[in-house]
Amino acid sequence: MSLLTNSLSLLVLLFAVFLSFHLINPTQYYIKIFKDYTFTTLSSSLPAFPAIILSYRHGNMHRHHKDRPDSGNAGSICDDFPAGIPPPDTNTTSYLCVDRKGCCNFTTVQAAVNAVPDMSQKRTIIWINKGIYYEKVTVPRTKPNITFQGQGYTSTGIAWNDTAKSANGTFSSGSVQVFASNFVAKNISFMNVAPIPSPGEVGAQAVAIRIGGDQAVFLGCGFFGAQDTLHDDRGRHYFKECYIQGSIDFVFGNGRSLYENCQLISMANPVPQGQRSINGAVTAHGRASMDENSGFAFVNCTIGGNGRIWLGRAWRPYSRVVFALTTMSDIVAPEGWNDFNDPTRDQTIFYGEYNCSGLGANMSMRAPYVQRLNDTQALPFLNTTFIDGDQWLQSNI
Ligand SMILES: *[C@@H]1O[C@H](CO)[C@@H](O)[C@H](O)[C@H]1NC(C)=O
Ligand SMILES: *[C@@H]1O[C@H](CO)[C@@H](O)[C@H](O)[C@H]1NC(C)=O
Ligand SMILES: *[C@@H]1O[C@H](CO)[C@@H](O)[C@H](O)[C@H]1NC(C)=O
Ligand SMILES: *[C@@H]1O[C@H](CO)[C@@H](O)[C@H](O)[C@H]1NC(C)=O
Ligand SMILES: *[C@@H]1O[C@H](CO)[C@@H](O)[C@H](O)[C@H]1NC(C)=O
Ligand SMILES: *[C@@H]1O[C@H](CO)[C@@H](O)[C@H](O)[C@H]1NC(C)=O
Ligand SMILES: *[C@@H]1O[C@H](CO)[C@@H](O)[C@H](O)[C@H]1NC(C)=O
Ligand SMILES: *[C@@H]1O[C@H](CO)[C@@H](O)[C@H](O)[C@H]1NC(C)=O
Ligand SMILES: *[C@@H]1O[C@H](CO)[C@@H](O)[C@H](O)[C@H]1NC(C)=O
Ligand SMILES: *[C@@H]1O[C@H](CO)[C@@H](O)[C@H](O)[C@H]1NC(C)=O
Ligand SMILES: *[C@@H]1O[C@H](CO)[C@@H](O)[C@H](O)[C@H]1NC(C)=O
Numbered sequence: 001m002s003l004l005t006n007s008l009s010l011l012v013l014l015f016a017v018f019l020s021f022h023l024i025n026p027t028q029y030y031i032k033i034f035k036d037y038t039f040t041t042l043s044s045s046l047p048a049f050p051a052i053i054l055s056y057r058h059g060n061m062h063r064h065h066k067d068r069p070d071s072g073n074a075g076s077i078c079d080d081f082p083a084g085i086p087p088p089d090t091n092t093t094s095y096l097c098v099d100r101k102g103c104c105n106f107t108t109v110q111a112a113v114n115a116v117p118d119m120s121q122k123r124t125i126i127w128i129n130k131g132i133y134y135e136k137v138t139v140p141r142t143k144p145n146i147t148f149q150g151q152g153y154t155s156t157g158i159a160w161n162d163t164a165k166s167a168n169g170t171f172s173s174g175s176v177q178v179f180a181s182n183f184v185a186k187n188i189s190f191m192n193v194a195p196i197p198s199p200g201e202v203g204a205q206a207v208a209i210r211i212g213g214d215q216a217v218f219l220g221c222g223f224f225g226a227q228d229t230l231h232d233d234r235g236r237h238y239f240k241e242c243y244i245q246g247s248i249d250f251v252f253g254n255g256r257s258l259y260e261n262c263q264l265i266s267m268a269n270p271v272p273q274g275q276r277s278i279n280g281a282v283t284a285h286g287r288a289s290m291d292e293n294s295g296f297a298f299v300n301c302t303i304g305g306n307g308r309i310w311l312g313r314a315w316r317p318y319s320r321v322v323f324a325l326t327t328m329s330d331i332v333a334p335e336g337w338n339d340f341n342d343p344t345r346d347q348t349i350f351y352g353e354y355n356c357s358g359l360g361a362n363m364s365m366r367a368p369y370v371q372r373l374n375d376t377q378a379l380p381f382l383n384t385t386f387i388d389g390d391q392w393l394q395s396n397i
Pocket of ligand 11: 384
């Protein structure tokens with residue numbers, strides 16, 4: 001327990017450093033800081049946890065405002081807690097609040113989720129204060145219509161460190177697992193801080209979030225991991241202005257999803273000049289048959305970071321991914337895509353690119369099955385119509 005608490009303290013400290021540095025060089029620093037997180041979760045020589053936070057970590061799980069620790073005393077740790085949080089419930093929306101120091105309803109995100117009534121048709125907004133919440137969180141199928149509202153993806157995060165090995169399979173390794181429909185997350189990060197797998201290591205892949213419910217929305221969110229960061233499992237999902245970091249297959253699953261204005265950052269090892277090896281892939285989409293209407297569409301995104309990577313690997317035979325109006329750095333390998341070393345998939349996969357730019361978007365050496373989409377072919381993938389947004393998106397945001 002104390003090791004865990006100590007790790008948490010370091011994560012928080014590093015996050016503060018991360019915050020102050022990311023202004024200088026965001027992309028480089030996010031990659032660096034994630035490696036540091038990983039290192040510290042392994043380290044046994046951790047500095048002491050700041051006493052002021054420690055004393056409230058094990059406080060009551062169901063505090064109300066009037067029970068805030070030290071309330072009324074000068075210099076209370078809750079003095080800078082914003083007034084009016086949580087706001088009063090309305091006919092259509094309920095509010096709950098999470099704060100690590102015990103300054104409002106709950107100290108863990110899971111406790112707040114548990115407090116949401118089953119099958120509520122009201123939206124419940126769970127307001128989550130700054131800090132890293134070191135816990136594994138499940139939003140069960142019986143709790144639709146929940147919103148996680150963070151204070152910024154560089155200051156609020158949920159982190160855990162399960163791996164495929166420790167969790168009995170990749171699919172259950174997620175730090176956060178969402179099985180409910182109509183889930184929304186704003187301005188918060190999802191992280192898996194397990195050690196970065198060494199090349200060829202078995203069972204070390206580690207999911208940050210699994211999104212297994214329909215009609216989910218992520219606005220201004222961060223996804224931090226290495227191999228298999230974002231499990232876009234199934235259902236229709238919308239991601240806008242998100243930061244997604246990983247190495248191998250870091251957006252994977254069988255979802256039907258639109259990613260708009262997102263940053264895709266590879267943290268695969270740099271490949272020495274002159275070496276041709278590939279050590280990462282942005283996507284591994286899992287469409288298995290012609291009858292499935294799933295696919296990943298990336299529009300107006302950027303691809304950067306380190307390594308030499310594919311845009312996608314054909315995890316299943318009908319894998320479907322489109323990159324449109326996306327800027328790609330030279331880390332994208334000239335052939336662009338990979339058929340999972342199964343040429344029979346070349347006839348069934350759908351890999352398209354449309355009006356992309358940057359050194360990595362040069363299509364002259366692309367694999368033969370890759371499609372240069374024309375305006376008509378690209379149209380279905382370019383906006384929220386791809387995910388039937390007119391049916392549900394506005395009512396969720
Ligand atoms: C997760 O971190 C804790 C605390 O550092 C450690 O005891 C545990 O072994 C880690 N789990 C995995 C799967 O690495
Ligand atoms: C959360 O805190 C607010 C403000 O103190 C209070 O009115 C509300 O009843 C609390 N909700 C729960 C579920 O504890
Ligand atoms: C909320 O519900 C109450 C009781 O059903 C009703 O009197 C009130 O008009 C409703 N308010 C709004 C804004 O719909
Ligand atoms: C709540 O979720 C159900 C589906 O489970 C959906 O039909 C409904 O529109 C949602 N309500 C709100 C307020 O988001
Ligand atoms: C582990 O996963 C296997 C296959 O998915 C399953 O059969 C088994 O029951 C799981 N074990 C535990 C402890 O969850
Ligand atoms: C996220 O945070 C930024 C900066 O604080 C703010 O401008 C924006 O409105 C927030 N967005 C959401 C969806 O919460
Ligand atoms: C493309 O993404 C950039 C960066 O997120 C944003 O500033 C710009 O407005 C986006 N363009 C469109 C057409 O949405
Ligand atoms: C895409 O590029 C084609 C030609 O290269 C051009 O005609 C078309 O206007 C561009 N579309 C967008 C949305 O930029
Ligand atoms: C694209 O790559 C080819 C082959 O490497 C090269 O000849 C060509 O100049 C490149 N085009 C651009 C626009 O960089
Ligand atoms: C786009 O490509 C499709 C399929 O090859 C073709 O039928 C169509 O005429 C093309 N449209 C334009 C505008 O070039
Ligand atoms: C999306 O694009 C389609 C095809 O161009 C268009 O009919 C539709 O109105 C657009 N939807 C939105 C929400 O912009």
